[in-house]
Amino acid sequence: MSWPPPSPRIRELIRRGAEIALTPSPDWLAELDAATLSGAARGQIAADPVLAAGTRLTNRSNLLFWAASNVRAPGEPVPANDTQEPLAVARDMIRRGLDESALDAYRVGESVAVRMWTQIACTLTSDPEELRELLDVSLRSIAAFVDDTVRTVSARMSAERDELTRGTHAERRETVTLLLEGAPITQQRAESRLGYRLQPTHTAAIVWTDVPDADLSQLDRAADA
DSSP: OOOOOOOHHHHHHHHHHHHHHTSOOHHHHHHHHHHHTOSGGGHHHHHSHHHHHHHHHHHHHHHHHHHHHHHHSTTSOOOOOOSHHHHHHHHHHHHTTOOGGGGHHHHHHHHHHHHHHHHHHTTTOOOHHHHHHHHHHHHHHHHHHHHHHHHHHHHHHHHHHHHHHSHHHHHHHHHHHHHHTTOOOOHHHHHHHHTSOOSSOOOOOOOOOOOTTOOTHHHHHHHHO
16 A cells, blocks of 8 residues: 655654654553454453463554654555564464464454544644644555554464474474374384473473563573573
8 A cells, every 4th residue: 555645744743643652551552452352253362361462562562663663754654563572473373273363353453543543643733634634644554554464474374384284393293192192102203203302290381471562582481491
């Protein structure tokens, strides 16, 4: 999607609005999170603490990504958000058996974000023509950003699915299934396929964070500890 470059005045208004959007109120964030985690279609995500936390992080990532881009280059197209947060959630959804239909949360989030942005825009000018141009440009920008990000995340989900159904991951999943079903696979064979010793006692844990902008590498280190 493309649109005519905004006038210098509208660029300045968009920049000012984006600066406001960089510090969203707790109420706005709570509304955004509630919307993207509600409804029957998103029930499995909301019930999973890892996916729910990842969705909240992704909401903030998308919001700040778009706003920061419009502070730097007001009114210009914003590239897809291919940062860690949305791509990590894409991986986790595939590993829990979800598919691209789960990405409808992006459309729900877009609806909430548009309403929030419109409220900001209405505080920036009282001139009807300025407001019309401001909303025309910025709402096109939001729609294009969400479309491009959904395509990027969908591609990541497809790649993750291919990886899980072929090669090493598929072999490991098959081996674990055989072990859980009590199949007569030898310990030596299972360990060879898993690349992991089965002899010691094993402990499982689920780790996640609800902290916005958390360093997810800390979770990896905790899981490896």
